[in-house]
Amino acid sequence: LAKTTQPISMDSYEGQEVNITCSHNNIATNDYITWYQQFPSQGPRFIIQGYKTKVTNEVASLFIPADRKSSTLSLPRVSLSDTAVYYCLVGLNYGGSQGNLIFGKGTKLSVKP
Amino acid sequence: NAGVMQNPRHLVRRRGQEARLRCSPMKGHSHVYWYRQLPEEGLKFMVYLQKENIIDESGMPKERFSAEFPKEGPSILRIQQVVRGDSAAYFCASSPSAGSSYNEQFFGPGTRLTVL
Numbered sequence: 001l002a003k004t005t006q007p008i009s010m011d012s013y014e015g016q017e018v019n020i021t022c023s024h025n026n027i028a029t030n031d032y033i034t035w036y037q038q039f040p041s042q043g044p045r046f047i048i049q050g051y052k053t054k055v056t057n058e059v060a061s062l063f064i065p066a067d068r069k070s071s072t073l074s075l076p077r078v079s080l081s082d083t084a085v086y087y088c089l090v091g092l093n094y095g096g097s098q099g100n101l102i103f104g105k106g107t108k109l110s111v112k113p
Numbered sequence: 114n115a116g117v118m119q120n121p122r123h124l125v126r127r128r129g130q131e132a133r134l135r136c137s138p139m140k141g142h143s144h145v146y147w148y149r150q151l152p153e154e155g156l157k158f159m160v161y162l163q164k165e166n167i168i169d170e171s172g173m174p175k176e177r178f179s180a181e182f183p184k185e186g187p188s189i190l191r192i193q194q195v196v197r198g199d200s201a202a203y204f205c206a207s208s209p210s211a212g213s214s215y216n217e218q219f220f221g222p223g224t225r226l227t228v229l
Contacts, residue, residue: 034217043117043204043220044156087155101146101206101218103155 004088009108018075020107022088025069033064033071036087038106044087048073075109083111115140117207117221118187125227132192132199134224138207145188146206146218147180156204162188195228202226 005023012018024033032051036044048055050062050071061074075082085106118137126132138145143164148156161169162182173180177195182188192199202225206218 041223041225043206043223045220046217049217101148101156101158103148103157105153105155 004090004104006086006088006104006107008105009110011110011112012078013112014079015077018078018082018109018111020073020075020086020088020109021070022073023070024088024090027068027090031090033062033068034089034091034101035060035062035073036089036101036103038085038087044103047086078109078111080111080113082109084109117205117219119203119205119221119224121224122222123225123227125229126195127229128196129194132195132226132228134190134192134203134205134226136188136190136205136207136221138188138205139219142207142209142219144208145182146208147188147190148204148206150202150204150223159190192226195226197228200226200228 003026006020010020032049034049035047037047038044048057048060048062050064052064052068055062063072063074073086085108087103087106089101089103091101117139120135124132136145145162147159149159150156158172160167160173160180162180164182165184177193179191188205190203202223204220204223206220208218
C-alpha cells in the first residue's frame with residue numbers, strides 16, 4: 001500500500017478555507033484516496049473519498065490531479081469545531097480480503113477564533 | 114441505527130492481568146477491524162475479522178493478543194498478561210459486507226487501556 005506524506009500541523013482562522021495536501025508518489029492504479037477526521041478521544045470519521053479529478057460532498061472537496069501523486073482536501077469556511085487531526089489514506093477499494101487502513105500521523109489542524 | 118459500540122470505554126489493569134475489549138459492529142455489518150493508537154500517533158491496524166473467521170491478522174503481536182468475532186455476540190480483543198507498553202487506545206471499526214462501493218469503515222469511540 002502506498003505511503004502518504006502530509007504536514008504535521010496547520011493553523012487557520014474561523015471562516016477561512018483550509019487546504020491540506022497529501023503526497024502519495026507510489027499510488028497504485030487500483031488505489032483510492034480517502035480522508036478521515038479524528039477529534040480527541042474519538043474514533044476517526046470518514047470525510048471523503050475519490051479516485052481522480054474532483055469530488056465534493058456536504059463537508060469537503062477533494063482535488064486529485066491527473067497523475068494522482070498527490071491530493072488536496074479542501075475545507076470551506078472552517079469553524080472552531082473543525083479543529084481535529086486529518087488523515088490521508090491510500091489503499092485498495094476492496095471487496096476481497098484486503099481490509100486494513102494504513103494511517104500516518106495525520107495533520108493536526110487548529111482553528112483559531 | 115446505533116453506531117459501532119465499544120466497551121468498556123476505559124479499562125485499567127495491572128501488569129500480568131488480562132484485558133478483554135468488546136466491539137459491537139453497526140447493524141448489518143459483518144466486517145470488523147481492530148486498530149491500536151498510541152499518543153500522538155496514527156492508528157495501527159491489528160486484525161480484520163468476519164463472522165467466525167480471521168481474515169487478516171498481520172498487525173497482531175505474535176504473543177498475548179488474540180481476537181474473535183463469533184457467530185453471535187460482539188467481537189472480542191483479548192490481551193493476556195498485559196504490560197505497560199500495551200497502554201493505548203484500541204479502536205474497533207466495521208464495514209458492510211464485501212461488495213460495497215468503497216472501503217468506508219465506521220469507527221467506535223475506542224477503549225482506553227491503562228496498564229499500571
